Amino acid sequence: MFLKTSRYKDARRFEGGNSGDEQGVLRCKGVRPREIGAAVGVIEHVIQEGDRLDLLARHYYGDMRLWWRILDANPDLQSGVEVSLKDRAGDVILIPKAKE
16 A cells, blocks of 8 residues: 555554444554664754754755654654754754655
8 A cells, every 4th residue: 555665665554443342442443653763873962943844854855755764763762743842942853864
């Protein structure tokens, strides 16, 4: 179902029901999280006011759609929702090389 170039192409399928389980957790069909290895070829970037993951990806990779590579290398960033980084000025994040 995924393109052969998708980072999710090897992810295992999850076939849960649409109702809650005994703990009340809603389960649904989808894809299990993919395995994320250690980032390689990294540089450290000090977050400046106005930095966003997509803008950093454009700066370092020339492609703003690769923001997820930066997110993968920084497990302390919770999700792509933190794409703005506005509350993290002065923090250091890792920028991995674009391809493994």
